[in-house]
Amino acid sequence: MSADALSPLRRYDALVIGASAGGVHALQALLSALDARWRLPVLIVLHVPRDRPSRLAPLLDEQCVLPVGEAVDKQPLQAATVTVAPPDYHLMVETRDSLALSRDADVLFSRPAIDPLFESAAAVFGPRLLGILLTGASSDGTDGVAAIRAAGGTVWVQDPEEAVAPLMPASALAGPGADAVLTLRAMGDALKDLVQ
Template sequence: MQPTEPTPGRFEVVAVASSAGGIHALGALLGALDAELPVPLLIVQHLDPHHRTVIAEVLARRTEMNVKLAEDHERIVSGTVYIAPPDRHLLVRPGGLLDLTDSERVHFVRPSADLLFESVAAAYGPQAIACVLTGTGRDGAQGVDAVKSRGGTVIVQDPATSEFSGMPEAAVGTGPVDFVLPLEEIAAMIGELVDTKRQ
């Protein structure tokens, strides 16, 4: 599935959601992305809130990009991967300022992909890319709809190739998505869309 004439460099942020099977999928994605990605990457991975997480350290082994847990009121920069901390919603405001909240769970989860995607849609509109990877449940489907309604681009891991198909199937079921791809093709699509040679 090829994009129809993407406008190079028009994207400003990539938001990624995953749950069950997500650590492997995120590692594969980050390992295949250009280390000089010209946009920030925001990640919601459902984590056990009762244990200290080492997800940033684990994923940092797969990429030369800077990988870190997101911090409240931090300003995002290109080529850095920001991961929602356990039990905190991750939002981004206009101007690229992060906001961590412990507001109510959404579809029984916190952090919520829906809230991240909705905030990305509001802050970046057509300059946003949202990506849904493997996971159970429906988190991300509502947010995908928000990204599409603001003119953003949506990539979903092919449910048939996902370790857990619930989240990808729910995202595809919301309506039109731009690309449904096997995991190993998603990084190349993101690279083509953001045009890693523009800077």
């Protein structure tokens, strides 16, 4: 773990989170840790079925004091909001001020996928990006974690021993690694510390 991976003194401009199997509970736990002082935009990809509307945004909205909504193409990137990828679209950071949706090819059989969000956010925010990779049953997110770390950003990975589906966090740890490996409770506490 890097010395400042959890430091409340380290400043970020955005938070990106990726999850798959078991991810709804994990996301609810993390978002419930945020309070009204949280100012960063939060962008989320959860692998969801592409052939029906997603209930993810309203589910997360019940647990979060920040407004939660599903992404729309070319929407502004706003502080103190949570934006989730819609079914059948990759969510990407276009600029520091806007988001984009893409129908590019599936990544590891998923659209939305985690890697496009993490990679595009790393290209825009560089060392000012915090990425979190949670439970999941594929290796999606591993390349995105590598991109964040290569750009100087910080990555927290859920402890595979706690994850409902450990493959996703374990894949990242076996490859590019992480700045911190944390339980959901420890991640929530660390997020609270960032706004102290």
